[in-house]
Amino acid sequence: MNKRRGLQTLAAGVALGMVVTGCSSTGSSKESASTDVAKATASATAAAQSGKEVKITLLNSKGEIQAQMEEAAKTFKQDNPNITLEVLPVPAGQSPFERASALYASGNPATITMLDPADVSKFKDRILDLSGEKWVTDAVDKSLDTKTTDGKVMAFPFSVEGYGFIYSKPILDKAVGGTFDPGTIKTTNDLEGLFKKIEASGVAPLVISPMDWSLGAHYLELAYAAQSPDTAKVAAYIDQLKAGKGDLGHNAVFNGLMNTFDVMTKYNLDKVSPLTGVYERGPEVLGKGQAGIWFMGNWAWPNIKSSDTAKAQYGFLPVPVSNNPDDFGNTQITASVSKRLVLDKEHSTPEQQAAAKKFLEWMVYEKNGQDFVVNKASIIPAFKNNKLEPQDPLAKSIMDYIARGKTMESVPTLPADHWAKNGASMQKYLAKAGDRAVLVKEIEDYWKSVK
């Protein structure tokens, strides 16, 4: 009995192998990838007619949209009856990298894997080159990962996220007496003036959430990103830091950013015990109108919404890094691709790869796919052709900054442990357990230890 089953599996395996080789030989390597897709898609359709189905999997590392992803898989199935998409979640507490590498180690990776941008290049030997895909030409500026993977497009930009100071419009309107104009805040002094006005109106000016990821990955990152509008210069500065020649202590942008941080700590709602707060406290105090400003990103909208008392009137302010209104960074907020999708090439059949590519195209070009991205999952798409308006105020605000060209790119090459190690140093500074000299030394030491 067992032997017979073994034989059957073997036979099926041989048959599958023949199909695979047959398919790959039809697509000549000189042809462009898109015709390759067309052919493979045609063969997938042929397979569907003969009753065969393609099953692909997607490892979703954006836990908050798991339900929406599963819903999208159903809609996608309706549009493409021969493709079944299964959405696998990354278990809570595991990082996407850890989960994806575990799946690869067990020889069973997902067809589509959602990764953090910094991890894509680690997978480059195992994933498909997507440079020839149609959506490459429709992607918004700076959203492709060509810089980190030798000029090739290896990953699909799935979502754009941005961060800065989230402000509650009604509170700021009351504080300034009239309608608050975010364009008036261009320097650290402007910001302090605003804080004073909010305080005078009887509300705490801002709340700082002390999580290491917020302080390390988002706040401190501004110190690198605001060095220059030219990302090559930012990368050069990071190389200097690695070589121990960054001289952070005398860097104008870093010091300006930390001066702003000093102002923030002075007006912090939690200044008595600055490290006590948890993430959930931020959206609660902002939503309930106990604080006017919160440093966070657009992913916080569902959290703010659940305690919203400002009738969804929120927006973003840039974090000023100097007292010169013309300096780069003072009028820009950070907006970058936060998740990328990669396609496996090691264990997936050409049919599966074609089906996976089809899913990517579906999200960019099909009405249902666009609807899923913007309306169901509340994601800011990285594609110009998607004209749907996001519903939530934070995404709208970011779209507005993107449209005006007032965005900075986050640094795609920060090491994976940068946020944890330097976040701890930032916490130390926030709690006044170490002064700026200590902070500078710890950050510089960190960079020197990076290989």
Add this chain to the structure above:
Amino acid sequence: MIAEKGRGERLRLRLLFTGPTLFAFVTVMIIPFLFGIYLTFTNWDGISTTHTFVALQNYGSVFKDAEFWKSFVLTLKYVFATVVLINIVAFLLAYVLTSGLKGQSFFRAGFFVPNLVGGIMLGFVWQFIFSNVLVYFGQKYHLPWLQASWLVTPDKAMWTMIVVTVWQYSGYMMVIYVAGLMNVPKDILEASSIDGASSLARLVKIVLPLTIPSFIVCVFLSLQRGFMVYDLNISLTKGGPFKSTEMVSMHVYQKAFLSRDYGVGQAEALILFLLVAVITLIQVYYSKKMEVEA
């Protein structure tokens, strides 16, 4: 019966019974362990298809990794405090709960319950207690030492770890001590009380020497658990504030999975394994010598 059969027959019979377990043990413990040792000599990052042999370079990095040794020293302090406190508390609880107290079975069960709660849950529950409940009482009754969360100052955060660990494990160790105390022969105790020994003298001269085996087990278990603490560390303090409570297991994990430095992380894990093995073996060896016969 087994001895009567031939060598091959004997092996077959043994494999029949131990084979399945042996297979599981080898595949999930021995092979990964050996493969892990192999990885310490490479520079693999966990995903790339190639890795190169770097000989002892990773071990060199371990000795240069100041944070590893800092967290190891921190773990030693934590282990010392928890081992002492767990065993004192557990022994006292066991001593009281074998003295014929009314409702002692109920109390025994009650003290054992914390051990049934998983480490992660426990961490979250105590995080809430330390940063909300205690702070609330501190502010209400104006107790200055409770007005700010203990989790935000490095020294106090360390003590929260110790308090929760003691709370969690003393019930478990208590059960072992209860068993040990019940095995102390009643006739000796009776004879000593007829001879006029005070209860303190009985405790020191008779009960303690006769419960040495329980102490060996409990000290061993609390040592081993103290060194391996991870779940409580990650859920209660997350190694914070600013990495001041990052125990050595957490550091090793972060090194391998967060810094993507599998080789160095593995090498640190192996060195940790050796250090813990040496410490616990020394403990067992020397405390075995203290055992006495009634």
